[in-house]
Amino acid sequence: MDEFVTGIELKKPGNGGPKVDQAKIDALAADLAAAITGTYMKKMGGESQLKKPETKNLRSLSIESSLSNQDLIIGENVRTNIPKESFNSEKISSEKSLALELEPLNVKFSVLPKQSPSNDTLNCRQTPKEPIDEQLLLLLNDPELCSFKIYVGKYKFRCHLQVLQAYSKYFQNYEDAGTLCAHLPTDMVTPTAFHVIYNWMLDITKRPKGGCSLVEIYSAATFMKIDELLEFAFGCFNESSVSGSLAFGLFLEAQRFEIRMFQFLMLSRVEEFFLPLVASKEFVQLDFYWVRELLSIHSVGVNSEIEIFMSAVRWLSYDWSNRKTHMEKLMGSVRFCLLPALFLRFLQAEHKTLVLNSICQSPKVREKVNKAFVYTSSELCEMTQRIFSLVKEFDPPEQRKWIFNKRCPYHRKPGGNQGQFFTYQQFLNYLESLHESLPDHPRSSGS
Numbered sequence: 001m002d003e004f005v006t007g008i009e010l011k012k013p014g015n016g017g018p019k020v021d022q023a024k025i026d027a028l029a030a031d032l033a034a035a036i037t038g039t040y041m042k043k044m045g046g047e048s049q050l051k052k053p054e055t056k057n058l059r060s061l062s063i064e065s066s067l068s069n070q071d072l073i074i075g076e077n078v079r080t081n082i083p084k085e086s087f088n089s090e091k092i093s094s095e096k097s098l099a100l101e102l103e104p105l106n107v108k109f110s111v112l113p114k115q116s117p118s119n120d121t122l123n124c125r126q127t128p129k130e131p132i133d134e135q136l137l138l139l140l141n142d143p144e145l146c147s148f149k150i151y152v153g154k155y156k157f158r159c160h161l162q163v164l165q166a167y168s169k170y171f172q173n174y175e176d177a178g179t180l181c182a183h184l185p186t187d188m189v190t191p192t193a194f195h196v197i198y199n200w201m202l203d204i205t206k207r208p209k210g211g212c213s214l215v216e217i218y219s220a221a222t223f224m225k226i227d228e229l230l231e232f233a234f235g236c237f238n239e240s241s242v243s244g245s246l247a248f249g250l251f252l253e254a255q256r257f258e259i260r261m262f263q264f265l266m267l268s269r270v271e272e273f274f275l276p277l278v279a280s281k282e283f284v285q286l287d288f289y290w291v292r293e294l295l296s297i298h299s300v301g302v303n304s305e306i307e308i309f310m311s312a313v314r315w316l317s318y319d320w321s322n323r324k325t326h327m328e329k330l331m332g333s334v335r336f337c338l339l340p341a342l343f344l345r346f347l348q349a350e351h352k353t354l355v356l357n358s359i360c361q362s363p364k365v366r367e368k369v370n371k372a373f374v375y376t377s378s379e380l381c382e383m384t385q386r387i388f389s390l391v392k393e394f395d396p397p398e399q400r401k402w403i404f405n406k407r408c409p410y411h412r413k414p415g416g417n418q419g420q421f422f423t424y425q426q427f428l429n430y431l432e433s434l435h436e437s438l439p440d441h442p443r444s445s446g447s
Contacts, residue, residue: 140202149181150198155191159198167201169225184223188257193220197229215250219257237265244273252282267294272301272403278311279431284318288326291315295333301403303411304420305338308400310427317355328364336372337397342421344373356424407433 139145146158161180164171174182184194193216214233221229236242242250247269254263267290270277274294277283286294294300295308302308312330316323336344347369351357359365405411408430410422 137202147180150194151181151183152189152191152194153186157191157194157198163198163201164224167226167228169227170223188223189220190216193217197221197224197226200229213253215253215257215262218262219254219259222259237262242266243269243271245276248273248277248282263290264293268297268299270294270297270301271299274300274302275307275431276434278307278314279434283311284315286315288323288330292326292330292333295330298398298400300400302400303403303405303408304340305335305400306340306343306420306422307427309334309339310424313355313359313424314428314431316359320355324358327359328362331359331362331365331368334368335397335400336368337375338400339372339376340420341373341376344369344376346421348373353424 140160140163143158146160148159148161148164150157150159161171161177165174171177171182176182190212192212196212196217197220214236217229218233218237221233237250247266251263251266251270254266283291291312295312300308309331312334316327316330339347347360348366349360351360360369410420410426410430
């Protein structure tokens with residue numbers, strides 16, 4: 001205790017006793033507190049148990065305890081009184097340990113050999129295998145792997161949508177592909193045609209196989225917009241051998257489908273087969289629309305324009321009660337200006353038969369007959385141009401490509417047609433003669 005109080009200056013109080021210097025006692029207490037809580041605790045590493053202090057330290061602690069009852073105030077300069085050496089030593093030791101931890105390994109060390117192409121070290125070679133198209137074809141032909149369904153009438157086909165899209169523009173733009181099914185109209189696509197076309201899509205030879213008619217394939221390809229098949233089919237139909245009875249047979253076959261362009265094409269190739277066709281039951285069973293189109297074609301093989309008029313009479317007479325309403329429109333297909341003047345005079349008179357008299361008494365037909373009579377008469381007088389100016393809305397007729405059938409009883413060569421005349425019964429007799437054999441008709445360019 002004497003060691004701590006040596007530096008304290010004692011003053012005697014006024015009553016003669018010693019007097020303590022309070023400022024020095026406060027400074028001494030601050031130094032003791034800083035030494036105990038700072039240097040001593042850091043050297044111990046923050047452990048919970050402290051080393052037993054020496055005797056001198058116990059004395060200092062007892063003094064601190066005795067002084068704690070007094071109102072001691074630690075000044076702001078407490079931290080400045082802590083020895084700096086202790087902090088510097090701790091800082092140096094921590095920096096050294098940190099530098100050792102961050103020291104990297106040798107970055108150039110690697111367990112892998114020097115890189116080289118794999119074919120140099122392994123000497124790889126591709127083994128032979130089957131062509132991939134054959135493997136894919138086997139998968140595509142397996143119906144169990146197909147996820148898209150096509151319904152044509154009561155038939156169902158399991159297909160691959162990607163195969164259909166590869167050839168068909170219809171399926172390329174198909175909006176309901178997410179439903180994984182499609183319904184095709186039977187009036188355009190038959191089940192047989194779809195089956196043949198889908199097999200053609202899967203066949204690497206890409207040639208349509210048999211099983212249905214070419215018209216069915218053409219109709220289905222038209223609906224599904226398969227350009228490659230359309231080009232193939234049209235090339236077949238465009239051959240010169242497709243004419244006459246074969247062309248008309250294809251026309252009838254195409255009536256099941258809505259492909260009018262194809263029907264027009266086949267009907268225009270009837271040509272010399274026209275009169276045998278008029279003599280058949282198929283002609284009188286034709287629809288009005290197609291009869292009118294047939295009579296309007298300039299390439300039909302006839303000996304005279306009278307045969308066109310008589311053919312219209314034959315079709316109307318077959319079912320007059322139901323067809324008489326089409327009479328005036330059907331007569332619009334007849335080129336009255338190509339009728340001989342003698343026959344036009346015959347049409348201007350009254351007739352005993354119901355059908356022929358009804359036709360000739362029609363106001364529209366009479367007007368056509370009168371204008372045509374003026375035109376044909378002017379040809380004989382070389383007044384054609386003048387007559388054209390007198391007859392309003394008059395169109396010169398287009399010549400047909402006449403045939404010359406020597407076996408025709410009323411046949412006359414071009415130039416003599418103006419004097420030609422025959423009755424409806426004579427026409428029917430000639431048609432009946434065509435049932436036995438088809439005539440060989442050489443063709444003329446016109447008269």
